[in-house]
Each structure stands twice: as structure tokens, then as C-alpha cells.
Amino acid sequence: MSLPALAPAGATPPRPPPAVPSVAPAVPSIAPAGPGVAPLAAGPRAPSGTVPSIPSVAPIVPPIPPAAATAATPSRSTGPDLDAQQLADLEARCSRLDQLDYFEVLMLEKTATPADIKRAFYRESRTYHPDRFFQVDSRELKERINDLYKRVTEAYYVLRDDSKRKKYVTDVTGPERAQKLRFTEASEAETKAAAKKEQEEQIGTHPKGRQFFQQAQRDADAGNWAAAERNLKMALTYEPANARYKERLAEVQKQSQDESRDKGGSFKIR
Template identity: 75%
Template structure:
């Protein structure tokens, strides 16, 4: 155990749990439970050596950290990229900075999507077709429906404002035509 604790700073999460980098979620969970049973601090309460207890606690924390990162598909993907790069030694632990990078990447990916709800995306797509065919009032209705599924979607709100502007412009054009 002491030799394993000494190498702790050189092991990545896969090595720590004794897994291949292609391990399935079930294998990750199984390896975590195996390691956590072996190194759980409660098993070592009777030890007199505080230094050894601290090592066991550190090892257990690292095993738990490994499971926390590897069980999450997004974090595991980022972690695999990090440990495969030239800065491997600095990226062996998934830090708060890694966490914020992962969240920023996920947020960017979500923003690049048209929407998160399938029905919202469907209504948005129909609204786009309505706008292209010159029917802004139908687009407006579809965008309002899309917003019922995703009320905070900025893209839908912008498109709705544009459709409302086109509807207003069209009605002004129609009324000025009738007056003449």
C-alpha cells in the first residue's frame, strides 16, 4: 500500500483503478467498488500511524475522484484528451479548472444547437421555412410554440422578434396599399 501511495502522483485514473482506457461504464463502476472496499478509511481505523492513515485517506480520495471523473462521459472524454497530450503530468488530476473548461465546452455545444427540446426544434425549423416562404405570421405562431418548450432560448426569442418585425412591416405595407 505504501508503494502505491508513493506512485499516486504518477498514476492516471485508469491506472489507479486498473482499467483500460476503453473501459465501459460497468467496468469503471466495478473497479471503483473493488478499490473502495480495499482502501476505505474505516478499514484502517485501528492503525496507530497517523501518516499511514493519511496515506490511506489520500488514496481513497483519489479512487473516488477517479470514479467521479470516469463515470461522466463528458469529463472522461476531456480527461482522455488531457492525459494523451504533451502536458500529461500536469493533467493527471481533474481540477476545478478542468471542470470549468468542461462546463464551458458543454455550454458552447448547447448554444450551437438550435434547441434542447425536440418539439422546440421542430417548431423552430417550421418557423424558418415559414419565413423563407414569406409567411412571417405563421413563423411567429411557430416560434411562440417553440418558446413554450424552451422559454429561455435566446435564438428562438431573436427569431420571434424578427418574425414580429416582418409581420408589422408587412401589415404596414398592406394598409398603405389599401389607402391609396
């Protein structure tokens, strides 16, 4: 076995070679794209195999001017198409609704025709129908519109009927106007009773009386005056107090006499 050679006494041992330090390559800065733009500072390198995260940047939204914001938000407090004058009119009408008759509710004269009443109802419906205001925020405005439209509908229901309108005009022009402004169930019953009475006065209450009267009318239309007179007298046996039967009998008898006189004069001339 061979032994390593020993350095001679007094000799200086050799030095190890110096270590070379590991230096990371410098990352050059990125030149600015234009004047006034600062270069990106170099940062530490990300470990190998990782993806650097990209910072999120919130979009810059310019503020909306107050005037534009007001215009962009539709107003729902006054309802569609109601101007200041209409709102004032609505408030005035609702404040005295219990004092208005149906003609005043529809803003009509008491001589209005059925066509006028129909047009007025459609006019009010186009303006104040509650379905047009279902998105309105004001509860008070909604209640006013509902109250007015209910009365408008009620007015149209009564005034479009000839018999009801006739009785209603009598009621609201009489001394009990304040109690007759609304058409109630009692008013309905009174109207039906009045219509029945009028029909009875025109035709009769007894079935046999009505039968003979109607036959007399047909005879008179055909110019058969003798038959008409005979049937009217039969009708009066069932209803002797019927003024309409008596009046019609007098008319038939006069017509029969005039016709006989005309025929007699024609016969003498010949």
C-alpha cells in the first residue's frame, strides 16, 4: 500500500480555487411607449413553472350629471298623461263627488242624448281607467281615480237606460235631489214598478182585456172599424176603468163615423 506524499516541512499548503457566485441576470426595463409614460420597474422573477398573476383593473365609468340622471328616471308619481290641470280637476271633482248627480259626473246637460252619454263615458274611461295607473306610487292618487271611475261607471249604467234615465231626471230635479243622487236598489225597484204601471196603462192588467185590446189594434190597422169597436168594448168588460181602452174606443168610433160619412157623400154624388 502506497502512502500519499507528505509536503516538506515548512511548505505552505495550496489554496482551494475561489467559488464563483451565482448572479441572476438583470431584467431590462421596458422602454415607454411615448413621452410622459413611466417605465415599468423590474421586479423579482417568478419561480420557474408559475404564471404571474395579472392585477384586475375596475373600469372607469364617468359620473352621470344630475340633469341627465333625472331625465333618465321616469316619474311615476303623477300617473301617465295627467298634467297639472287634470290633476287639479280630479281633486276638485273627488272633493264634491257626493254632491254631484250623474249628469254632472259625466259633465253633461240633463237633455243629453244616449249618444252624448256614450261619448262622455268613453272620454272619461280613456282618461281615468284604473288599469292605466296600476304602477303609480301614490296611494292617494289611486284612491281618487278609483272613486271617480266607479261613479262614472255607475252614471253610465243608469243614464244609458231610457226608463232609468227618465226617472232619475225626475228625482234629481225634484225637492228630494240630495237623497236621490245615487241610483240604489230601491230606485231600481221603483223604476221597474213605474215601467210596469206604464205598460199596464197602455195594454191592460187583465189577460183577456189585453187580448181583446191587441186584436182591436190589429183591426184598426186593417181599417176594420166595426171589428175594432166590438173588440174594444169586450176589453172594457174586463177592465171598465181602463182609460186607455176608453180613449182608443172613442178614436175608433170617430174614425168609423167619418168613414161612413165619406162613403155616404160619395154615394149621393154618384
